[in-house]
Amino acid sequence: MAKIDTTEKLRAIYGSPLELAIRKQLDHLDVHCRHFVALAPFAVISSAGVNGSADVSPRGDGPGFVRVLDDKTLLIPDRPGNRRIDTLCNILENPEIGLLFLVPGINETLRVNGLAAIHDDPELIDQFADTGKLPQTVLKITVTEAFIHCAKSLMRSRLWDPETRIDRKTFPTLGQIIKDQLAVGDATETQEETDAYFAQSIAERG
Numbered sequence: 520m521a522k523i524d525t526t527e528k529l530r531a532i533y534g535s536p537l538e539l540a541i542r543k544q545l546d547h548l549d550v551h552c553r554h555f556v557a558l559a560p561f562a563v564i565s566s567a568g569v570n571g572s573a574d575v576s577p578r579g580d581g582p583g584f585v586r587v588l589d590d591k592t593l594l595i596p597d598r599p600g601n602r603r604i605d606t607l608c609n610i611l612e613n614p615e616i617g618l619l620f621l622v623p624g625i626n627e628t629l630r631v632n633g634l635a636a637i638h639d640d641p642e643l644i645d646q647f648a649d650t651g652k653l654p655q656t657v658l659k660i661t662v663t664e665a666f667i668h669c670a671k672s673l674m675r676s677r678l679w680d681p682e683t684r685i686d687r688k689t690f691p692t693l694g695q696i697i698k699d700q701l702a703v704g705d706a707t708e709t710q711e712e713t714d715a716y717f718a719q720s721i722a723e724r725g
Contacts, residue, residue: 544666547590548631552665555629556593557583559620564595564658566609566616566635574605585620586646591662593618593631596647596654607656610635616660619668624679626670633660 523529561579586594620629636659643657677683
């Protein structure tokens with residue numbers, strides 16, 4: 520099999536994009552995009568450093584946890600986490616990011632691309648005063664592209680179908696995974712104690 524290494528070779532396989540797929544791309548958030556963001560309790564943010572190293576990170580909270588400031592601006596709270604701050608470090612080097620918003624029960628997704636900046640301005644942080652826990656910083660996103668993505672991938676995956684949910688007991692707990700991967704923990708410590716430690720750690724980080 521030959522390696523595909525040019526756009527021309529790709530187009531020879533896939534052809535040209537549908538006109539509608541191009542025309543539906545906006546340079547701002549219209550009423551439908553804004554409504555989608557207001558409903559979304561979960562988003563994925565992609566970033567890359569100047570050396571090309573890429574990162575994809577989940578973000579989640581109550582519906583509308585990402586705030587629409589205006590039709591060109593989004594605010595994303597950065598909650599306490601594991602302190603790796605991979606996304607934030609990438610943004611310092613390269614502000615271009617991509618966002619994918621998901622709403623349970625809706626098979627379409629919202630894709631947003633833009634330029635991100637990190638702020639600790641009290642005026643922006645106070646935008647999230649009603650959430651009960653203020654973020655440490657806020658990502659201010661200037662939207663450059665936005666469009667609703669078709670439902671095919673979520674329909675194929677049956678992501679929201681209750682019948683496709685696995686029994687959680689068929690996959691190891693985080694505590695067990697960490698113990699296996701890093702060979703950490705007291706040998707006398709029970710699995711329940713290890714799991715309780717990680718559950719408490721996550722709860723304390725909010």
